[in-house]
Amino acid sequence: MGTPLKTSFEEDGFVIVPGLITAEEFPRLERACADVISRTRKGEWPYRRTVGKQFPPYGDGDPDSWGVQHVMHPDLGQPAFSEWYTSTALINAVKTLLGCEEEQLQMELFNLLINPVAHNFALRWHRDDIPGDTSEEEERHALDAWKPNGIQWNTALYKDSCLFVVPGSHMVPRSPEQRLHSKGQDPPTNPLDMPGSIRVSLQPGETVFYNSNILHCAAYNAQAPRTTLHASMGNIAGGSVRARNVLQHGLNWMKEPQFNNGLDPRGKAMLARLLDLYNTVGDAGVGYSLSG
Numbered sequence: 001m002g003t004p005l006k007t008s009f010e011e012d013g014f015v016i017v018p019g020l021i022t023a024e025e026f027p028r029l030e031r032a033c034a035d036v037i038s039r040t041r042k043g044e045w046p047y048r049r050t051v052g053k054q055f056p057p058y059g060d061g062d063p064d065s066w067g068v069q070h071v072m073h074p075d076l077g078q079p080a081f082s083e084w085y086t087s088t089a090l091i092n093a094v095k096t097l098l099g100c101e102e103e104q105l106q107m108e109l110f111n112l113l114i115n116p117v118a119h120n121f122a123l124r125w126h127r128d129d130i131p132g133d134t135s136e137e138e139e140r141h142a143l144d145a146w147k148p149n150g151i152q153w154n155t156a157l158y159k160d161s162c163l164f165v166v167p168g169s170h171m172v173p174r175s176p177e178q179r180l181h182s183k184g185q186d187p188p189t190n191p192l193d194m195p196g197s198i199r200v201s202l203q204p205g206e207t208v209f210y211n212s213n214i215l216h217c218a219a220y221n222a223q224a225p226r227t228t229l230h231a232s233m234g235n236i237a238g239g240s241v242r243a244r245n246v247l248q249h250g251l252n253w254m255k256e257p258q259f260n261n262g263l264d265p266r267g268k269a270m271l272a273r274l275l276d277l278y279n280t281v282g283d284a285g286v287g288y289s290l291s292g
């Protein structure tokens with residue numbers, strides 16, 4: 001894998017890569033997903049994304065869920081997730097796209113995106129890190145200030161056509177019409193009404209890596225099974241601010257020895273980089289690092 005992939009990721013804000021799950025890993029991940037999805041749907045796993053809520057806190061209302069959070073959590077007892085997260089094919093793809101060395105990679109989040117079973121649900125058009133009501137000037141400033149210190153991805157175990165993106169939108173403020181389609185709280189009736197939008201369709205085993213600033217939305221159909229691995233990884237160049245953003249929402253379990261003990265040497269090193277950065281600033285950093 002070389003430069004064309006990175007160029008396309010940088011220019012379009014997303015890129016599709018096949019083949020990051022080996023033939024041995026696939027059935028193990030399938031079994032691990034089936035187990036944690038079933039526990040979540042039965043209401044036995046509290047860390048989940050609930051229908052009706054786009055962003056955290058997700059609350060514990062209706063157990064119908066569109067996501068399972070923290071799949072590497074030791075309480076789920078499914079090592080297949082951390083083993084795949086630290087697998088060579090995946091690490092090599094991330095290194096290529098971030099343009100960094102393995103010694104710079106830090107462990108971040110690993111969740112699952114699943115179909116709700118009782119309700120269709122949709123996310124409105126958004127950028128993950130810039131609110132929809134941001135002024136054009138602030139939006140331009142935030143987009144210009146963004147540094148490629150992290151990457152997120154969706155890897156589909158089964159065919160997945162839930163995600164929509166506007167290619168190239170991670171670098172430019174929204175046009176007045178795009179702004180109209182991404183302002184309110186309501187999901188779109190038809191995502192393709194957004195100017196410039198396309199649907200991202202993944203075949204089993206394909207991964208879409210995307211920039212968190214790309215304009216995107218998603219539509220979930222209760223009748224179409226979805227089991228999609230959803231994770232992020234960072235470059236330590238993102239410093240303690242990025243590390244703290246990862247760890248600020250109920251991720252204390254990542255700091256416990258039990259989690260570290262279950263990781264392979266590569267995983268332990270990636271976790272140590274995250275925790276070292278998190279701890280670097282100490283209390284002195286809290287005032288500014290969490291303000292953004």
Ligand SMILES: O=C(O)CCC(=O)C(=O)O
Nearest residue numbers: 113123128154162163218
């Ligand atoms: O369901 C998806 O593919 C996208 C999810 C998403 O946009 C988000 O979690 O912010």
Ligand SMILES: [Fe+2]
Nearest residue numbers: 126127128216
């Ligand atoms: Fe998003």
